[in-house]
Amino acid sequence: MTKSELIAELASEHPYLTLADVDRMVGVLFDEMTDALARGERVELRGFGAFTVKHRRARAGRNPRTGEMVSVEEKSVPFFKAGKELRERLNEPTGKSRNGARP
Amino acid sequence: MNTLTRAHLTEKIYAAMGLSRNESAVLLESVLSRISIAIAQGDSVKISGFGTFSVRQKSRRIGRNPKTGKEVPILPRKVLIFRPSQMLRDAVNDAPGGDADRQGQAH
16 A cells, blocks of 8 residues: 555545645645654554654674675664554554444 | 654644644544554555555574573564654754753753
8 A cells, every 4th residue: 555545545435634634634644753753752552553763873894795894873763663553554464344443 | 752642743734734632632543543443454554754664474493591591483474664754864864862962952
C-alpha cells in the first residue's frame, strides 16, 4: 500500500471529506511525527507502536568494496518498535480480524 | 523526554482541518487502523517522505533461555520492519537531537 492508496481508502471511508482534505490530514500527521522525532522526542501510539530516535556512536567502518578504513560519524537514526497488538495480529492465522488499532 | 501521543496528533488534525475534536480522533484511528490491516495481511505500507513498513518472515530457530541455558525452539513468525525514508533520516540526524546536545535546551 502506498500513501496515495491509503488516502484513497480513507476518503471512501469518510465521504464527508474530499480527497484533498484527506491528503492534507495525512500530511499533517506524518509531518508532526517527523518534527517530533527531529526534536528528539518519541511518538507513542498504543496498540500500533512507538517511534524513537536511537543514537549511534562514531565508529571505524570499512568501505565494503575496497576494504578501506573510514570513520563513521556519530549519528541519530529513527527507530520503530511495533506495539504488542500489532505484533500479535501479524501472527494470527487469518491475518485480519479485530477492528481498529486501539484497545 | 517528551512523548507525542494520540492526544497531540488529534489536536494537530483538529487545528489544521477545522473538524471537531471527535472527528479528528476518529480520523487518526482510521489511519492507524488502515495501516495495521494492510500490515496484518502481509502487505508493505510505503509512506513517501516518512518510511516503509514491511513484514519479514523469520524461520524456526533454536534459542536459549539466557537465565537457565535451556534450549527452546523459537517458532517461525512474522516480524514488522520499519525502514525510515532518507527524508526522515535527515530530519532526525540534522536536528540538535543527541542526548548530549539537549542539555542546553529549555526544560
